[in-house]
Amino acid sequence: MSPPVSPLVLLPGTGCDSGQFHHQATALAGAFEVHPLQLPGHRGQPPAGDGGLAAVADRVADRIAALAAGAGAGAGVSVVGHSAGGVVGLLVAVQRPGLVERLVLVDSNVPVTEDAVRRKAGRAGAVHGPRWRQVLEESMRAAWGPRLPVLREQVVAGILATDEAAVRPLWADVLALDPRPLLAALRVPALHVRSSRDVDGAALAALNPLVASADLRPLRAGHWPQLTEPGAVTAVLREFLPGG
Known part of the structure; x- marks a missing residue:
């Protein structure tokens, strides 16, 4: 009997769409049971509590647990999260031991030096101000980089069109979070893919x-x-994930 195919969960970032993992989902479909998940409050999904990081992670953890149960014994779940999706995956992996087998954080904002943590936290105040949407747009445009400007406009438009109740509290919590205790508490292999952070x-x-x-x-x-x-991202995932 063939061993069970392990579930692979793909989590997009704040305001983003799980379809942004289309290339990786297609390439890895033969090795994994791929599940691109929308975050709560995004793209037609019901919101989770106050929309903050803890509530979102709780909802995502329940969905991952259901996938793991459906896959059967011996099928550990790997989680790949982009940006805030990676932070959500980190929280799930630490708070629900045994649920996540491996974790990949794709350019997630998880600084570990004192100065970098301070700089990140210093940006959180702008999320609570009246110009928060303009700050979000400027931040996303600047983070995109110099490549593929037409695609950049599509991605930024999708973020700005996402309900404020889903975007604003999650964004604020990720910026305010000191990720070092979570990273230190992690007990499964993890990979941070650094691209701009x-x-x-x-x-x-x-x-x-x-x-x-x-x-x-x-x-x-x-x-x-x-x-x-x-x-390049697919190659990194193939090398890190078991059976990739």
Whole structure:
């Protein structure tokens, strides 16, 4: 009898669509039971509580648990999250031990040096101000990078069209979060794919040797490397994920 095919959960970032993982979902479909999930409150999904990080992670954890149960014994769940989706996956992996087998954070904002954590937290105040939507738009445009401007406009438009109740609290919580305690508590192999975020790979490994790094910055792929450099991201996933 063939072993069960492991579920692979793909989580997009704040305001984003799980279809942004189309290239990776297609390439890995033969090795995994691929499940691109929309975040709560996004793209027709019902909201989760107050829309903040904890409520979103709870809802996502329940959905992952249902997938794991449906896959049968021995099929560990791997989670790949882009940006805030990676932070959601990190929270799930730490708070629900045994649910996540491996975790990939694609350019997630999880700095580990004191200065970088302080800079990230300093940006959280703007989310609560009257110009929050303009700040969001400017931040997303700047994070995209120099590649594929037409696709950039499509992605930014999708983020801005997402309900405020889903975007604003999640964005604020991710910026305010000090990820170091969560990263230190992680007990499964993890990989941070750095494309634009201020995440020091050496400091990350020192904090938790289970967390490795892959640096895609030389490709100038910006914050959405799964879209601008899909082959490179797929290759990294194949190397890291069991059976990829």
